[in-house]
Amino acid sequence: MTSTPFDLHGKVALVSGASRGIGASVATLLAAHGAHVIASSRKAESCQATVDAIRAAGGSAQALACHIGEMAQIEATFAAIAAEHGRLDILVNNAAANPYFGPIVDTDPAAFQKTVDVNVRGYFFMSSHAARLMARHGGGAIVNVASVNAVVPGEGQGIYSITKAAIVGMTKAFARECAPQNVRVNAILPGLTDTRFAAPLVHDPTILSRALAHIPMGRVAAPDEIAAAVLYLASPGASYTTGTCLGVDGGYLVA
Numbered sequence: 001m002t003s004t005p006f007d008l009h010g011k012v013a014l015v016s017g018a019s020r021g022i023g024a025s026v027a028t029l030l031a032a033h034g035a036h037v038i039a040s041s042r043k044a045e046s047c048q049a050t051v052d053a054i055r056a057a058g059g060s061a062q063a064l065a066c067h068i069g070e071m072a073q074i075e076a077t078f079a080a081i082a083a084e085h086g087r088l089d090i091l092v093n094n095a096a097a098n099p100y101f102g103p104i105v106d107t108d109p110a111a112f113q114k115t116v117d118v119n120v121r122g123y124f125f126m127s128s129h130a131a132r133l134m135a136r137h138g139g140g141a142i143v144n145v146a147s148v149n150a151v152v153p154g155e156g157q158g159i160y161s162i163t164k165a166a167i168v169g170m171t172k173a174f175a176r177e178c179a180p181q182n183v184r185v186n187a188i189l190p191g192l193t194d195t196r197f198a199a200p201l202v203h204d205p206t207i208l209s210r211a212l213a214h215i216p217m218g219r220v221a222a223p224d225e226i227a228a229a230v231l232y233l234a235s236p237g238a239s240y241t242t243g244t245c246l247g248v249d250g251g252y253l254v255a
């Protein structure tokens with residue numbers, strides 16, 4: 001077999017939010033390039049379809065439950081990975097919460113807390129556990145799924161956008177401090193992508209046409225188009241790239 005810059009054979013990858021949407025596409029693509037994928041979401045059963053599809057295509061995967069808003073579950077996840085595999089080469093922080101749509105000034109404190117717990121504390125401690133484990137065997141790659149809303153706040157999505165901006169800062173802070181251990185940390189900023197998460201926007205013709213007016217490519221993304229960017233940043237092909245935040249947005253951020 002010819003090795004390519006995107007070859008992930010021998011690597012163990014943890015993908016949060018892998019039961020559907022972008023996370024399922026990422027899990028499938030990483031496995032197709034040879035990684036053993038630990039597909040994770042709040043319920044292991046929800047990830048079984050992703051795991052089954054990977055195995056049916058000849059890849060290697062397992063399902064593991066981890067609610068990233070729960071610190072004890074994050075700790076248990078990394079203890080289980082260390083015990084079973086003794087290594088982690090790739091972490092894709094993808095699962096996120098967006099429970100509140102509405103005026104920022106009316107944000108419900110419980111929704112605020114949930115969004116911060118999942119999107120900021122969850123990404124942070126997944127990253128710190130992963131980076132420590134990666135450092136034990138010579139390094140690895142973390143890819144954080146942020147959003148274009150890190151740069152341009154979504155209307156009615158104030159606290160969500162704020163947490164995505166925090167992920168950009170987190171990416172740079174981890175990248176700087178973990179580089180000496182050969183742990184690379186990058187982020188992608190997806191634009192509007194056709195998943196359940198974005199269904200209220202993508203499937204409402206009025207909202208969709210308003211959104212498309214700001215996207216130079218004039219269409220939303222398919223989850224596989226986002227996954228390809230994650231593959232690049234997770235792979236040896238990005239061996240000299242750390243701390244970058246890559247827009248995958250049909251040109252939205254230049255418009």
Ligand SMILES: NC(=O)c1ccc[n+]([C@@H]2O[C@H](COP(=O)([O-])OP(=O)(O)OC[C@H]3O[C@@H](n4cnc5c(N)ncnc54)[C@H](OP(=O)(O)O)[C@@H]3O)[C@@H](O)[C@H]2O)c1
Pocket residue numbers: 016017018019020021022023040041042043046047066067068069093094095096097118145146147148189190191192193194195196197198
């Ligand atoms: N779709 C877009 O337009 C868009 C645009 C920019 C950025 N993004 C970002 O892309 C990422 C994936 O979004 P998506 O559109 O693929 O969403 P999605 O289709 O709704 O999938 C979300 C995934 O996260 C899991 N999940 C939710 N809460 C979780 C938690 N607390 N702990 C662990 N897993 C959890 C869900 O599985 P379970 O329900 O089984 O737990 C599911 O697998 C998110 O970070 C989102 O902010 C999306």
